[in-house]
Amino acid sequence: xxxxxxxxxxxxTFGSKRALKNISMNxxxxxxxxxxxxxxxxxxxxxxxxxxxxxxxxxxxxxYENNFDLKNDVGYLPEQRGLYNKTTIITQLLAxxxxxxxxxxxxxxxxxxxxxxxxxxxxxNDILGSLSKGNQQKIQFITSILHEPKLLILxxxxxxxxxxxxxxxxxxxxxxxxxxxxxxxxxxxxxxVENLSDRLLxxxxxxVVHFDTVDRIKDKYTYKLKIINDSLTEEILQSAGxxxxxxxxxxxxxxxxxxxxxxxxxxLPNKFSEMFIIEKPNLENIFxxxxxxxxxxxxx
Amino acid sequence: MHNKYTAYSYVSIxxxxxxxxxxxxxxxxxxxxxxxxxxxxIFKPDIPFIGNIDTGSxxxxxxxxxxxxxxxxxVFFLFSNVAIMMQNVFEDRDSKVSEVISTSITEKHxxxxxxxxxxxxxxxxxxxxALAIFIASMVYSLFSSTFNVFTVVLAPIFSxxxxxxxxxxxxxxxxxxxxxxTSILFTLSLAIKINSLVDAAPVALIILLPYMVLFGLFIFxxxxxxxxxxxxSTIVMFIPIFSPLFIxxxxxxxxxxxxxxxxxxxxxxxxxxxxxxxxxxxxYAFYTREKLSLTQLLKLSVKEKAx
Numbered sequence: 071x072x073x074x075x076x077x078x079x080x081x082x083t084f085g086s087k088r089a090l091k092n093i094s095m096n097x098x099x100x101x102x103x104x105x106x107x108x109x110x111x112x113x114x115x116x117x118x119x120x121x122x123x124x125x126x127x128x129x130x131x132x133x134y135e136n137n138f139d140l141k142n143d144v145g146y147l148p149e150q151r152g153l154y155n156k157t158t159i160i161t162q163l164l165a166x167x168x169x170x171x172x173x174x175x176x177x178x179x180x181x182x183x184x185x186x187x188x189x190x191x192x193x194x195n196d197i198l199g200s201l202s203k204g205n206q207q208k209i210q211f212i213t214s215i216l217h218e219p220k221l222l223i224l225x226x227x228x229x230x231x232x233x234x235x236x237x238x239x240x241x242x243x244x245x246x247x248x249x250x251x252x253x254x255x256x257x258x259x260x261x262x263v264e265n266l267s268d269r270l271l272x273x274x275x276x277x278v279v280h281f282d283t284v285d286r287i288k289d290k291y292t293y294k295l296k297i298i299n300d301s302l303t304e305e306i307l308q309s310a311g312x313x314x315x316x317x318x319x320x321x322x323x324x325x326x327x328x329x330x331x332x333x334x335x336x337x338l339p340n341k342f343s344e345m346f347i348i349e350k351p352n353l354e355n356i357f358x359x360x361x362x363x364x365x366x367x368x369x370x
Numbered sequence: 371m372h373n374k375y376t377a378y379s380y381v382s383i384x385x386x387x388x389x390x391x392x393x394x395x396x397x398x399x400x401x402x403x404x405x406x407x408x409x410x411x412i413f414k415p416d417i418p419f420i421g422n423i424d425t426g427s428x429x430x431x432x433x434x435x436x437x438x439x440x441x442x443x444x445v446f447f448l449f450s451n452v453a454i455m456m457q458n459v460f461e462d463r464d465s466k467v468s469e470v471i472s473t474s475i476t477e478k479h480x481x482x483x484x485x486x487x488x489x490x491x492x493x494x495x496x497x498x499x500a501l502a503i504f505i506a507s508m509v510y511s512l513f514s515s516t517f518n519v520f521t522v523v524l525a526p527i528f529s530x531x532x533x534x535x536x537x538x539x540x541x542x543x544x545x546x547x548x549x550x551x552t553s554i555l556f557t558l559s560l561a562i563k564i565n566s567l568v569d570a571a572p573v574a575l576i577i578l579l580p581y582m583v584l585f586g587l588f589i590f591x592x593x594x595x596x597x598x599x600x601x602x603s604t605i606v607m608f609i610p611i612f613s614p615l616f617i618x619x620x621x622x623x624x625x626x627x628x629x630x631x632x633x634x635x636x637x638x639x640x641x642x643x644x645x646x647x648x649x650x651x652x653x654y655a656f657y658t659r660e661k662l663s664l665t666q667l668l669k670l671s672v673k674e675k676a677x
Contacts, residue, residue: 121473123657125676141374146473152466154385161388165381169374169474213470 072099073134074221074252075120080129082115082276089115090126090276097221097254099135102247104263105256106353107273108361113256114149116273117223120254121146135220142171145219147210149226155199159190159209162198163216170217177216184212188238203230211239215246222246224255228262240266260353270353272360279360284353291356293325294349301340310337320345374475378483381471383490386458396498403506411513433622434599438588441615444549445581447492452557452574455488459561468656477652481558481645488554489547541626542618548637549614552644553577556611559648559671562655563662580612600624610644613637647671 074097082090090112097103105113118124120131122140133140154162160181167177185191188208190201198206207230215222227243228236240262247253257263263270264284272280272287280287298320307314310333313324325331331348335341351359462468471480507519531539560573575582591598600623607616617633624630651667654675662670669675 118469123469123472123677127676141474141476144473146470148466148469150466152468152470154467155465157385157388161384165384166470166474168377168381169471171374171377 073097074099074101075131075133075135077116077120078130078132080116080119080126080131082112082119082124082126088276090119093129093273093276093278095271095278095281097252098268099252100247100250101268102243102253102255102266103269103271104267105254105271105273106258106260106263106357107256107279111273112276113273114225115276117146117225117254117256120223138220142217143220145214145217145222147214147222147224147227149229151206151210153198153206153210153213156197158195158197159185159201160194162209163213166213167216172217180216180218181212184216187242188212204232204235207231208235208238211242215242219251222251222253222255224253226256226258228257228259236262260357264353272357274360287356288351288353291351291359293327293330293351295321295323295325295331295334296345296347296349297321297323297334297343298345299338299340299343301338306337307334310334374479375482378471378475378479379486382458382483382487386454386487387491387494392494392498395495396502399499399502400505403502404509407506407510410510434596434619437619437622440546440618441581441584444546444553445578447495448550448553448557448578448581449574450495451488451491451554452577454491455484455554455557456561456564456573458484458487459558460564463562463656463659472656477649477656478645480656481555481648481652484558485551485554488557489550492550538626542621545614545618545621545634548634548641549618551641552611552614552637553580555641555644555648559644559651559667562651563664563667565659565661580615583612584615596623604629607633608636610640613640650674653677 076096078094080090080093081088093112093116095103105116107113115124119126121144135143154165157165163181164174164177167181168174181194182191185194188205188211190205190208193201193205198209201209207227211224211227214224224243227239231239236259243253243255243266267284269282270280270284270287271278280290302321304314304316307321307323312330312334315322323334325348462471475483504519507523511517511519557574557577560576564573587602591602599619603616603620603623606612607620609616613633614637617630617637620633621630648671650672651670654670654677655662655667657677
C-alpha cells in the first residue's frame with residue numbers, strides 16, 4: 071500500500087531531556103492511526119516534528135504523496151486552543167482558510183455546512199470567547215478541516231467534549247477518512263481508539279512500545295480464562311504452573327494463548343463447567359499494563 | 371487568498387482591529403477634540419495658526435524644529451504601536467495561535483503581516499485624529515469670528531504645494547516610512563523576548579533609543595549650530611537602526627542630494643538585513659518558551675538554530 075509519510079529513527083531532545091527516541095512509523099494513504107501514551111510520553115512532540123514546528127535531532131520524515139505541500143495540505147488541531155478569542159467565529163474561520171490559500175467563495179459554503187453539522191450556525195457572528203469550551207473545540211476542529219486537507223493531525227480532539235459531541239466528532243472523522251484523508255490523532259479515550267483506528271501507535275517515554283493493528287497488539291497480551299468448575303482446585307492450577315486468582319468462587323486464570331485453555335480443561339476430572347469464558351484483553355488493560363513497571367515486564 | 375503575505379496581513383489586521391473598536395477609537399478622539407474646542411471658545415487663548423505664523427526666521431533652524439516635531443509625533447505613534455505589537459506577539463505565542471498559523475505560513479509571512487498591521491494601525495490612528503481635529507476646527511470656526519478653517523489652515527497648506535515641494539514632501543514621507551519600518555522590526559525582534567506583559571515597558575524603552583538620543587542632542591546642541599547638526603547626521607545616517615531618523619535631518623537641512631540617496635539605499639538594505647535577522651530569530655524563538663537574553667537574540671539573528 072502507498073505510504074503517505076514515513077518516519078525513520080526520529081530522536082528529539084530539549085536540552086538534556088529526551089522527548090523522542092528512535093521513533094519509526096508510517097501512515098498509509100487514507101489510513102487512520104491513533105497515538106496513545108500517557109501525558110508527557112512524546113505524542114505532541116511527534117506531531118510537531120511531523121508539522122516541522124520542531125526539528126528532529128536525528129532521523130528523517132519523508133512525505134510520498136504527490137503535490138503535497140506541508141503548509142497548505144495539512145490540518146492541525148492542537149491540544150490547547152489556538153484561536154483568536156476576541157474575534158467572531160465567521161472572521162476566524164475565514165482567516166484560517168485564507169492562510170491555507172483558499173478564497174472567500176470557496177470557504178463560505180463549507181463554513182455553512184460544518185457550522186450546521188455542529189449546530190453552531192446561529193453563533194456565526196458571536197465572539198469566540200463567548201462560546202463554551204466544547205463549542206470552541208468544535209470551531210478549532212472546523213478550522214483544521216475547512217481547507218480539505220490531505221493529512222489531518224488531531225492532538226486530543228475529544229478533550230472537553232460530552233459523549234454526544236464525541237460521537238459528532240467521531241462521525242466527522244470517519245467521514246473524512248472515507249473521503250481519503252489520512253489521519254493521525256491522539257486520545258486518552260481508549261474505547262474510541264479501539265473502534266476507530268486502523269493501526270495504533272503506543273508511545274512510552276518517547277519510545278515506540280507498539281505499532282500495529284489493535285487486534286495484533288491484543289494478541290501479544292495474556293488472555294483471561296474465567297471458570298467455575300466443581301472439580302477445579304488450587305492444587306491443580308499450581309501443578310499446571312499458571313497464574314490465577316480466586317474471586318467469588320470464580321477462578322481467573324492468565325493464559326499466554328487462547329489455546330492454553332485446553333490444557334486446563336484436560337487437567338479437570340469433571341469436564342462440565344458452570345462458567346467458561348475466555349476474555350480478550352481490552353486496550354485499557356493493555357495501556358495500564360504497559361504504563362506500569364510491572365506491565366512493562368509482562369509485555370511480550 | 372493565494373498570496374500568503376497578503377493573506378496573513380489581512381488576517382492580522384482583521385483579528386487585531388475589529389471595525390467596532392476603530393469606530394470607538396474615532397469617537398474618543400472626536401470627544402477629546404470637541405472638549406478642547408469648547409475650552410478654546412471659553413478661554414480664547416492667543417494661538418498662532420498656520421496662516422499667521424511668521425515665516426521670516428532662518429529656514430534651516432525651522433527645518434530642525436520641524437524634525438523635532440516629526441520625531442515627537444513618531445514617538446507618540448510608535449509608543450502606542452509598540453505596546454500593541456508586543457502584546458499581540460505575546461498573545462499569539464501564549465494562546466498557541468502561533469502553533470496553528472505556523473502550519474500555514476512561514477516566519478517571513480508573519481513578520482510582513484505584523485509590519486503591515488503596524489502601518490495600518492498608525493495610519494488609522496492618524497486619519498482618525500486628523501478627522502476629529504478637522505471636525506472640531508469646523509465647529510470652532512462656526513462660533514469664532516476670527517477663525518476660518520479654510521482660510522487659516524487649509525489654504526496656506528495647499529498654496530505651499532509646488533511640484534518641487536511635493537517631491538520633497540514625498541521623499542520625507544518615504545524616509546519616515548523606512549524609519550517606522552526599522553523601528554517596528556526592531557520592536558518585533560524584541561517582542562519575542564517578553565514572557566509576560568510586565569516585560570514590555572523596559573523593552574519598549576530600548577526600541578525608542580534612537581529617538582531618545584535625538585532628543586538628548588536637541589537638549590545639548592542648540593538648533594542654531596546647523597553645521598554641527600549636518601556633520602552629526604552625515605555620520606549617524608549610515609549607522610543601522612539610527613539611520614533613517616538622521617537621514618531625515620540631513621534631508622531637511624541639505625535637501626536630497628547624492629549622499630542622501632546613498633544613505634536611503636543603505637538604509638533600505640539595512641532594513642532587508644534586519645528583516646532577515648528577525649526572521650531567523652522567529653524561526654527559533656517563536657516556538658519556545660525560553661527566556662532569551664539580548665546576546666542570545668543577536669546570535670539567533672545571524673545564525674539559525676534548530677528548534
